[in-house]
Amino acid sequence: MVREKENMQVKKTISLIYRFIFIVFSVWGICQHIGFNILRMSVKMYDFTFVVDVMSFLCILAVFIVSITRSTGKLLQTFKNILTFCSIMILASNFYLVNGAMTYKWILGVLLPFMMVLDWVLFDKKGSLNFYDPLLWLLASLLLIGILSFLFNIVFGIDDFWNTLGLFSDKNDFLRLILKALGLGFLLYLADCIINAIKRKSFSKTFALIYRLLFIALEIYALSKYVGTTLVSLLSNIKYYLVLTNFLCVICICVLIIYNVIKFKSLKRTKNPFPSLKGAFTLAILSSMMATFFFGRSFLSFDLPEMILNYIAPIMMLIDWFMFDYKGMFFAYDPLLWALIPLGYYIIAMIYPSIISAYPGIYNLYNLELITGVIITVLIIGYGIYIVDRIKSK
Numbered sequence: 001m002v003r004e005k006e007n008m009q010v011k012k013t014i015s016l017i018y019r020f021i022f023i024v025f026s027v028w029g030i031c032q033h034i035g036f037n038i039l040r041m042s043v044k045m046y047d048f049t050f051v052v053d054v055m056s057f058l059c060i061l062a063v064f065i066v067s068i069t070r071s072t073g074k075l076l077q078t079f080k081n082i083l084t085f086c087s088i089m090i091l092a093s094n095f096y097l098v099n100g101a102m103t104y105k106w107i108l109g110v111l112l113p114f115m116m117v118l119d120w121v122l123f124d125k126k127g128s129l130n131f132y133d134p135l136l137w138l139l140a141s142l143l144l145i146g147i148l149s150f151l152f153n154i155v156f157g158i159d160d161f162w163n164t165l166g167l168f169s170d171k172n173d174f175l176r177l178i179l180k181a182l183g184l185g186f187l188l189y190l191a192d193c194i195i196n197a198i199k200r201k202s203f204s205k206t207f208a209l210i211y212r213l214l215f216i217a218l219e220i221y222a223l224s225k226y227v228g229t230t231l232v233s234l235l236s237n238i239k240y241y242l243v244l245t246n247f248l249c250v251i252c253i254c255v256l257i258i259y260n261v262i263k264f265k266s267l268k269r270t271k272n273p274f275p276s277l278k279g280a281f282t283l284a285i286l287s288s289m290m291a292t293f294f295f296g297r298s299f300l301s302f303d304l305p306e307m308i309l310n311y312i313a314p315i316m317m318l319i320d321w322f323m324f325d326y327k328g329m330f331f332a333y334d335p336l337l338w339a340l341i342p343l344g345y346y347i348i349a350m351i352y353p354s355i356i357s358a359y360p361g362i363y364n365l366y367n368l369e370l371i372t373g374v375i376i377t378v379l380i381i382g383y384g385i386y387i388v389d390r391i392k393s394k
Helices: 002-034 038-044 048-069 074-093 104-123 133-155 171-199 203-227 231-237 241-263 275-295 304-324 334-338 340-351 368-393
Strands: none
Touching: 002 048, 002 104, 048 074, 048 104, 074 104, 074 133, 074 171, 104 171, 133 171, 171 203, 171 241, 203 231, 203 241, 203 304, 231 241, 241 275, 241 304, 241 340, 275 304, 275 334, 275 340, 275 368, 334 340, 334 368, 340 368
C-alpha cells in the first residue's frame, strides 16, 4: 500500500514536470507566432492549429493547477480528450513537417500536438473511454471548425471556408482528413483498452487484440499491394477465390474485435459471437493455402504480399482459433457446412465461367483433381479442428 502511494506520487511529480515543459513550449511558440503582441492574437485565430494550441495551453495549465491538490474533474478531462483528438487531426495534416527544422511552426504544428497525445498516453486514466467517443470528438471538432468559420466570416469577412483554417484545401481534402481523424481516434480508443488491460494484467486478452490488429494490418497491406488501393479495384478482384477468402477473414476479425470491445469492456472476456461462421472462413482460407501449396508455383517465388495472402494469413487464422476462441462451440456437422464454401464457389464458376477464367493462379474449371482435393482437405482439416475443439473443451 505504501509502495503504491509512492508510485502514484512519483507519477504525479513526473506529470507536473511534463506539463510545465508543455506550458513553457506553448508560451514560447504562441508568443513567437504573434510577435509578443497580444492584440495580434485575434488576427491569428483563423488558424485551426493555433486555436487548438492556445486552447491546449489553457487546458494543460488548468490541469496543472488542479492536479496539485486533487484529481482532474470529468468535465475538464472530456475537454482535454477533445483537444487531444484535435491534436491528432493536426498531426495527420502536418505529417510532412515531422522532419522539418525546429521553428515555431514546427512546435505549434508537430511538437505541441504530439505532446498532447503523449500526455494522454502517459498520465490520463485508462479504461474510461467509450467506443463512440471518437465520433463525439469528431463532431465537437467539426462544431469548433464551423463556429470559427462563421466568426471569421462575420468579423473578418473571410468567406473561403476551405482555406480558412489551414487544415484542408477542398472538399475531398476535408473528407480525407475526417477519415484519417476517425481512424486515429479509434486507434486512440484501442490504445486505451490495451493500456488498461495491461495495467490489470489481462495479458492474454491484450495479446489477442494486438495479434488480431496485426493480422488486419498485414491483410490490408497485402490486399492493397495485390489488387490496388481503391474500393473499385477490390470489388473487381473479389471474385477470385484467394482475394475473397482473405477479404472474408478480414471482415470476420474486424467484427470480432468490435464485438468484444463493445460488449466486454476493455476485453474483459474474449468471446466469438459466430464460431461456426469463423470456422468456415478459416477453412476456406486454409483450403486456398493447401491448393496453392500442392498445385501452385514454387513457395520461394512469392513476393511478400503474395506470401501473406497465400500462407501467413491462413496460418494466423488457424492460430487465432487455437489460442483465443472458446472451445466446445462446434457441432459434428460443421465441417460439412464449411466445405460448402469452396464447393459452392466451384459450382458458381461452372455456371458463370467468367468468374475465374481470368484468374492468374491455380484454379480453373477443368481441374477436377484440384477441387476434389480441396474438398477432401477441408473435410480432413475440419474434422481435425472439431476433434481438437472437443478435446480442449474438456
